[in-house]
Amino acid sequence: MNFTLLVTVVLTALLFVVIVVVLANLLAPRSYNKLKEEPYECGIPARGSQWGHYHLGYYLFAILFLMFDVETMFLFPWAVVAGSLGIQGLVAVLFFLFILILGLAYAWRKGALAWH
Amino acid sequence: MFDFSIVTKWFHSLLCGVMPEWTAIGIECLIVLLFIIVLYAILAIVLIYMERKVCAFFQCRIGPNRVGKWGLLQVFADVLKMLTKEIIKMRQSDRLLHDMAPYFVLAASFLTFACIPWNKGLEILDFNVGAFFFIAVSGIGVVGILLAGWASHSKYPIIGAMRSGAQLISYELSIGMTMLTVIMLCGTMQLSEIVQQQADYGWNIVRGHVPAVLAFIIYLIAGNAECNRGPFDLPEAESELTAGYHTEYSGMGFGFFYLAEYLNLFICSAMAATIFLGGWAPLMIPGLDGFNAVMAYIPGFVWFFAKAFFVVFLLMWIRWTFPRLRIDQLLSLEWKYLLPISMFNIILMALVVCLGLTL
Numbered sequence: 001m002n003f004t005l006l007v008t009v010v011l012t013a014l015l016f017v018v019i020v021v022v023l024a025n026l027l028a029p030r031s032y033n034k035l036k037e038e039p040y041e042c043g044i045p046a047r048g049s050q051w052g053h054y055h056l057g058y059y060l061f062a063i064l065f066l067m068f069d070v071e072t073m074f075l076f077p078w079a080v081v082a083g084s085l086g087i088q089g090l091v092a093v094l095f096f097l098f099i100l101i102l103g104l105a106y107a108w109r110k111g112a113l114a115w116h
Numbered sequence: 117m118f119d120f121s122i123v124t125k126w127f128h129s130l131l132c133g134v135m136p137e138w139t140a141i142g143i144e145c146l147i148v149l150l151f152i153i154v155l156y157a158i159l160a161i162v163l164i165y166m167e168r169k170v171c172a173f174f175q176c177r178i179g180p181n182r183v184g185k186w187g188l189l190q191v192f193a194d195v196l197k198m199l200t201k202e203i204i205k206m207r208q209s210d211r212l213l214h215d216m217a218p219y220f221v222l223a224a225s226f227l228t229f230a231c232i233p234w235n236k237g238l239e240i241l242d243f244n245v246g247a248f249f250f251i252a253v254s255g256i257g258v259v260g261i262l263l264a265g266w267a268s269h270s271k272y273p274i275i276g277a278m279r280s281g282a283q284l285i286s287y288e289l290s291i292g293m294t295m296l297t298v299i300m301l302c303g304t305m306q307l308s309e310i311v312q313q314q315a316d317y318g319w320n321i322v323r324g325h326v327p328a329v330l331a332f333i334i335y336l337i338a339g340n341a342e343c344n345r346g347p348f349d350l351p352e353a354e355s356e357l358t359a360g361y362h363t364e365y366s367g368m369g370f371g372f373f374y375l376a377e378y379l380n381l382f383i384c385s386a387m388a389a390t391i392f393l394g395g396w397a398p399l400m401i402p403g404l405d406g407f408n409a410v411m412a413y414i415p416g417f418v419w420f421f422a423k424a425f426f427v428v429f430l431l432m433w434i435r436w437t438f439p440r441l442r443i444d445q446l447l448s449l450e451w452k453y454l455l456p457i458s459m460f461n462i463i464l465m466a467l468v469v470c471l472g473l474t475l
Contacts, residue, residue, distance in 0.1 A: 002241070002242070002243075004141060004145065005145070005148065005230070005240055005241055006241060008145040008148050008149055009148075009152065009226055009227055009230040009240065009241060010223060010226075010227070011149070012148075012149045012152050012153060012226055013219070013222050013223040013225075013226035013227070014219070014223075015149070015153075016153055016156075016222065016226070017218065017219050017222055017372065020199075020368055020371075020372075021215075021368060023199060023368075024198075024199050024201075024203060024367055024368035025203065027199050027200045028199075028200060028201060028202050028203050028367055029200070029202050030202060031202065036204050037204070037205065037206055037207035037208075038206075038207070039206065039208065039209075039268070039269055039270035039271070039364065040270055040272065040358065040363055040364060041270070041271060041272075046270075046271075054274065054275060054278050055278070057282075057444075057447075058278045058279075058281065058282045061282050061285070061286060061447060061451075062281070062282070062285060064451070065285040065286060065288075065289065068289050068455070069285075069288070069289060069292070072289065072292050072293060072296065075296055075462070076248055076296065076299065076305070079296050079299040079300040080299060080303060080304060080305060081303070082300045082303070082466055082469050082470065083300070083303050083469045083470070084303070085470075086470050087470050089470075090466050090467070090470050093466065094463065094466075097459060097462065097463060100459065101456070101459060104451075104455065104456065104459075108451075108452070113447070113448060113451045113452060114444075115443070115444030115447065115448070
């Protein structure tokens with residue numbers, strides 16, 4: 001594990017952004033116009049609150065994602081040793097996967113995957 | 117196959133001979149930094165030019181051909197234009213988050229970029245949990261995109277960001293599961309080790325036969341969605357959302373998103389090439405010794421780039437062929453088709469590995 005390189009890569013990204021932003025600020029022209037600061041809305045004056053309502057479905061998928069992502073995370077250590085554990089390990093994980101699929105089937109049945 | 121780690125080790129001992137070790141490591145880090153930035157910039161230029169030309173040929177057009185010979189300088193002109201554009205500061209936006217969002221997207225892109233094994237012994241971040249690390253850091257990009265949409269304080273960006281967030285997290289599951297099948301086949305998460313095994317025993321897509329091919333197809337679809345491209349470009353559907361989450365970015369702020377999008381395309385393809393198509397491993401056909409000897413002469417990074425750009429071309433082909441999906445179709449494609457199929461695929465691969473049915 002080489003954490004020096006990890007830090008280097010993060011710093012590279014930071015440096016790249018900083019250099020380009022500074023360069024862009026030096027090169028870019030400036031002119032003040034009150035209308036430029038308005039949020040874009042097809043050229044008409046913006047109406048109402050910009051942070052409006054959006055579909056609840058996005059949250060449902062986010063919650064489902066959380067469930068499945070955490071559970072696939074548990075599969076990674078097994079995947080590395082899957083070959084050496086053999087059939088016994090496979091049966092144990094099949095039970096785990098069965099519960100995972102049951103969860104998906106439950107969400108599907110309950111209509112969480114439908115877009116209302 | 118030439119082992120590049122000989123060169124890096126020789127360089128390290130050379131530097132350590134004339135200066136203390138910490139300065140040597142400092143200089144090496146500086147070289148790595150320059151290497152990443154230069155390669156990143158070159159790949160961005162190549163990819164943007166390629167995308168425009170490929171798109172043009174698919175649509176029976178010529179594409180950029182005014183700036184320089186065959187329009188080769190078009191990308192440089194674009195970058196120059198973007199740099200000299202006025203940076204518009206929104207009055208109601210959350211300035212700090214608005215400026216930080218491109219950094220998150222680029223940081224995710226750089227970190228995943230650094231995971232790729234370019235050649236034997238030529239990889240920057242080579243953790244023993246490499247594949248896991250790759251999935252983890254690619255998740256940072258979602259944060260950047262959601263921040264960009266939220267901080268813009270405008271209607272189109274927030275709709276684009278919500279769509280993009282839902283899409284990216286959904287398809288991340290399939291990416292994780294297809295990688296899981298490959299990890300199962302190789303028995304390691306270290307990316308350089310995965311490629312080394314493919315050089316020894318044949319490419320994963322051949323070695324894992326049915327489940328590996330299935331995983332490769334699922335990876336291509338999910339990877340295409342992860343890059344916000346092709347039939348899955350809902351977050352920035354021009355006709356309905358102007359430009360999605362980066363509507364309110366001007367000049368280089370937009371440039372960063374643009375850059376990260378193209379590099380993510382390359383990273384996604386490079387990862388497909390690494391885990392399925394053998395990375396830097398040359399094409400070897402058992403029995404044809406003369407052919408294999410010739411193939412082994414071609415340097416590893418040439419093989420790597422050839423495979424990566426082949427997948428890039430495939431993804432561009434998909435992008436310019438299929439019509440855009442609706443958001444509900446997009447999510448049901450992932451949750452009702454790809455996710456169950458990839459779970460089934462994991463079981464199939466586990467059976468293949470446990471029963472020793474690999475080729």
